[in-house]
Structures are given as structure tokens and as C-alpha cells.
Amino acid sequence: xxxxxxxxxxxxxxxxxxxxxxxxxxxxxxxxxxxxxxxxxxxxxxxxxxxxxxxxxxxxxxxxxxxxxxxxxxxxxxxxxxxxxxxxxxxxxxxxxxxxxxxxxxxxxxxxxxxxxxxxxxxxxxxxxxxxxxxxxxxxxxxxxxxxxxxxxxxxxxxxxxxxxxxxxxxxxxxxxxxxxxxxxxxxxxxxxxxxxxxxxxxxxxxxxxxxxxxxxxxxxxxxxxx
Amino acid sequence: xxxxxxxxxxxxxxxxxxxxxxxxxxxxxxxxxxxxxxxxxxxxxxxxxxxxxxxxxxxxxxxxxxxxxxxxxxxxxxxxxxxxxxxxxxxxxxxxxxxxxxxxxxxxxxxxxxxxxxxxxxxxxxxxxxxxxxxxxxxxxxxxxxxxxxxxxxxxxxxxxxxxxxxxxxxx
Numbered sequence: 001x002x003x004x005x006x007x008x009x010x011x012x013x014x015x016x017x018x019x020x021x022x023x024x025x026x027x028x029x030x031x032x033x034x035x036x037x038x039x040x041x042x043x044x045x046x047x048x049x050x051x052x053x054x055x056x057x058x059x060x061x062x063x064x065x066x067x068x069x070x071x072x073x074x075x076x077x078x079x080x081x082x083x084x085x086x087x088x089x090x091x092x093x094x095x096x097x098x099x100x101x102x103x104x105x106x107x108x109x110x111x112x113x114x115x116x117x118x119x120x121x122x123x124x125x126x127x128x129x130x131x132x133x134x135x136x137x138x139x140x141x142x143x144x145x146x147x148x149x150x151x152x153x154x155x156x157x158x159x160x161x162x163x164x165x166x167x168x169x170x171x172x173x174x175x176x177x178x179x180x181x182x183x184x185x186x187x188x189x190x191x192x193x194x195x196x197x198x199x200x201x202x203x204x205x206x207x208x209x210x211x212x213x214x215x216x217x218x219x220x221x222x223x224x225x226x227x
Numbered sequence: 228x229x230x231x232x233x234x235x236x237x238x239x240x241x242x243x244x245x246x247x248x249x250x251x252x253x254x255x256x257x258x259x260x261x262x263x264x265x266x267x268x269x270x271x272x273x274x275x276x277x278x279x280x281x282x283x284x285x286x287x288x289x290x291x292x293x294x295x296x297x298x299x300x301x302x303x304x305x306x307x308x309x310x311x312x313x314x315x316x317x318x319x320x321x322x323x324x325x326x327x328x329x330x331x332x333x334x335x336x337x338x339x340x341x342x343x344x345x346x347x348x349x350x351x352x353x354x355x356x357x358x359x360x361x362x363x364x365x366x367x368x369x370x371x372x373x374x375x376x377x378x379x380x381x382x383x384x385x386x387x388x389x390x391x392x393x394x395x396x397x398x399x
Contacts, residue, residue, distance in 0.1 A: 040305060048301040059293020068293060069300075076304050077311060134282050139289040149289035156286075172287035178252075193248040200283035201237045201276055207286070 032092050036084050043083070047076055050093060054100050056174040057184070061104040061166055063154065071107050075100045097184040122155055127210060130156075134207060159206040164199030171196060239276035240266070247273060251280050 028049070034042035054075055059068045078099050086095055122130065130152045133140065140146050157165045170176045178196070182189045239247055246263045249255045255263055267274050297303070378384035 040309070043308070044301050044305045047304045051296045051300050051304075055296045056293055063293070065294050069296075072296070072300075073304060073307055077308060080308050133289045134286050136285065139285070146289065146291055150291065153286060153290045168283070168287060172284060173290050174292050178248075190245045194244045197239065197244045197248040197251075197276070197280060198237050200280040201239070202235050203283050203286070204279035205235045207282075 028092055029088055032083065032086065032088060035080075036086070043080055046092070050096055051076075053093070054096060057097055057100045057170065057176070058104055060169040060174040060176075061101065062107070063169070067107070071103055072100075074107075075103045078103065091183070094180075094183040097180070098186075101184055122152065122210065126152060126155075130207065131211060156203055156206050156210075160199065160202045164195070164202055167192070167196050168199050168203060237276055238272035240270060240273055243270075243273055247277055247280065251277065251284065 028046070031042045031046050035046060051072070054072050055068060058071050058075065059065070062068055062071060075096070079096055082099075086092070129148065133149055133152065140149055157169065160168075167181060170181060171178070176184070178189055178192050181187070182192045185192070187195075237244070243263065243266055246255065246259060246266075250260070250263050250267075267277060378387055
């Protein structure tokens with residue numbers, strides 16, 4: 001690879017300065033152009049700018065912390081290899097996110113694993129905690145509570161179709177916008193909205209069914225106690 | 228897909244789902260907002276679906292996002308790319324002589340094939356000129372005893388000529 005030219009260093013140092021969105025876009029295009037010409041530092045700067053979102057995207061789909069970094073590295077490697085073919089008129093972030101989604105699906109297909117599998121049912125104690133999360137005004141603050149909340153929500157997410165799960169996690173947990181999801185998944189914005197809305201319904205249907213099963217069990221236990 | 232997924236039916240009116248998602252995100256304003264609010268007041272199905280959707284937002288907000296990258300990730304990535312490019316370059320240099328040999332072989336084979344085809348074409352031309360001109364000059368009725376059967380191709384004409392001539396020889 002060629003040595004880093006002085007211009008790139010100047011460009012990279014300018015990144016920290018507050019820039020308007022348009023100027024940032026222009027600067028990013030310049031970085032991509034330099035990376036296309038083989039400038040290593042320019043690509044490193046692109047990695048620095050997008051690593052957070054790519055981690056969120058891959059983490060949102062795989063939801064296995066131990067696999068995320070490997071897949072993210074693979075994403076950036078693929079991006080580096082094929083950056084010469086990238087059309088500068090398109091958004092670099094969308095292109096990178098598409099590579100990320102494809103890489104995740106490839107990874108899941110090759111490994112033949114589902115993103116996360118919870119075979120066991122929730123205990124009654126866990127069900128009541130889940131109920132507490134749904135009815136609470138604010139999300140839990142303590143680290144332990146949040147870790148448990150993640151486990152309970154993961155159990156519920158496991159019960160809905162993969163596409164719904166991906167949309168909900170990326171939108172509500174990882175903070176992607178509807179427009180971003182539409183660009184990444186190649187869907188119409190309204191289609192994403194409808195799918196999201198239905199996915200929410202499915203998720204809460206899982207919750208409701210689990211709650212009703214618990215109350216049925218309690219009712220039958222109370223009936224047996226009376227007898 | 229398990230049993231739960233199969234049985235689920237949204238209670239929301241399909242034509243309002245997009246607006247309900249916008250309403251949930253607080254992205255509706257003006258006429259659309261008024262229209263959706265009025266509909267929610269009158270439609271129990273949409274109202275119930277919206278309550279569920281709001282609960283899903285609360286539920287999912289309890290979960291923290293995926294782990295953030297380490298501060299040195301970009302540098303690690305650059306090192307990995309460099310190592311990968313070096314490996315690819317080394318791999319390429321190992322196979323380079325074989326690739327070169329392969330191209331040379333392909334070029335030689337193409338040349339040999341071209342020569343063979345040219346030779347075949349000239350040979351055919353050299354062997355057949357008399358016969359071809361005879362076929363071109365002769366009228367079908369002169370060549371065959373039965374003028375009703377006109378040959379469809381040159382090969383068929385030649386075959387018929389051979390048959391005719393053998394008949395002639397037998398008659399003589």
C-alpha cells in the first residue's frame with residue numbers, strides 16, 4: 001500500500017471540527033475517493049467514523065457478543081477490497097450497512113445457527129419481572145436489572161419471526177431510523193413502517209400469551225388449593 | 228415459525244398502520260394527525276394495537292444496545308487489512324508462474340485450432356470445386372430422371388447424382 005500523503009492527515013485532523021452535514025458529506029466523499037486510490041489512512045478514518053453504527057447493526061442482528069467483532073472486521077475487509085467499485089454518487093454509509101447485513105446473513109447461514117435460541121420457558125418470577133418492565137414508566141437503571149431485562153426481552157424476541165426481530169432490534173435498541181432501515185433492507189419506507197407496527201403487535205402478543213398462561217396456572221393452583 | 232406467530236392477527240385497520248407507526252413516533256402533524264386521532268377515538272382495534280405498540284417501545288427501551296467497539300478498533304482493522312493484503316499478494320506470487328503458463332497454453336491452443344480450421348476449409352474447397360460447379364450449372368431436370376423431386380440441399384443433390392450415376396452404370 002502507498003504511504004500516507006500529507007493531505008490525508010490534514011483531512012483527518014479536520015474531522016474533529018464541527019462541520020455542517022453538507023460539508024461532512026463532501027469530506028466523506030473525499031475520504032472515499034482517497035481510499036479508492038489506495039490511501040490506507042483515509043480508509044482508517046472511514047472505519048473510525050462508521051465503526052459504531054456497523055457494530056450496532058451487526059450486534060443487533062447477531063446478538064452474540066462473541067461473534068460481533070469478527071463479523072465487523074469481515075465487513076470492513078470486504079468494504080476495503082470492493083471500495084473501488086463503489087459509486088461516489090451513493091451514500092457510503094448505506095453501502096457499508098448493506099455489506100454488513102449481507103455478511104450477517106452469510107455468517108448465520110454458514111454457521112447454521114439462529115441469532116439466539118432460548119429453549120427454556122420463563123419462570124413465574126421472570127414473568128412477573130417482565131410484567132414489571134412492560135408496565136413501568138421508566139426503563140430499569142441498575143446494570144443487573146438491565147442485564148436481566150435484556151435476557152427477558154431476548155426470550156420474547158426469539159418467539160417472533162427473524163425479520164420482525166431484526167427490525168425491532170435495529171429500530172428500538174440500536175437506534176436506526178425508518179429511512180435508514182429502508183435503505184439498508186432495500187424496502188419502501190411505508191413497508192418498513194407497516195412491518196414495524198405489525199412486529200410490535202407480534203411481540204406483545206407473545207407477552208400476552210405468556211402472561212395468560214401464567215395466570216391460568218395460578219388459577220388452577222388456587223382451585224386445587226380450595227379443594 | 229411457532230404456533231404463536233401463526234395465530235397472530237393485528238387488530239389495526241391495514242390502511243392506518245403506516246399512520247399509527249408515525250403517530251407512535253410523534254411524526255404526524257396537521258391534517259394527518261387530526262385524521263388519525265379521530266380514527267383512534269372511534270376504532271377499538273386501532274386503539275388496542277396502538278397501546279400494544281407503545282408497550283413494545285417501553286419494553287425494548289429496557290435493553291441496552293450492542294457492545295461498542297474498542298477505542299483501538301480502527302487501528303486493529305488497518306493492521307488486519309494490511310496483513311490480509313500481504314497474504315493475498317504472497318498467494319498471488321505463488322500462483323503467478325502457473326497463471327502465466329496457463330495463458331501461454333491457452334494462446335497456443337487457440338492458434339492451433341485456428342490453423343486446423345483454416346486447413347480444413349481449404350482442403351474441402353480443393354477437393355470439391357468440380358463437383359460444386361457441376362451442381363451449380365446443371366438444371367435439376369437434366370440431372371435426375373424424376374424432375375418432380377428437387378433436392379433441398381447440396382448434399383442431397385450430390386447423393387441423388389451418385390444414385391443416378393450408379394443406375395446409369397447398371398443400365399449400360
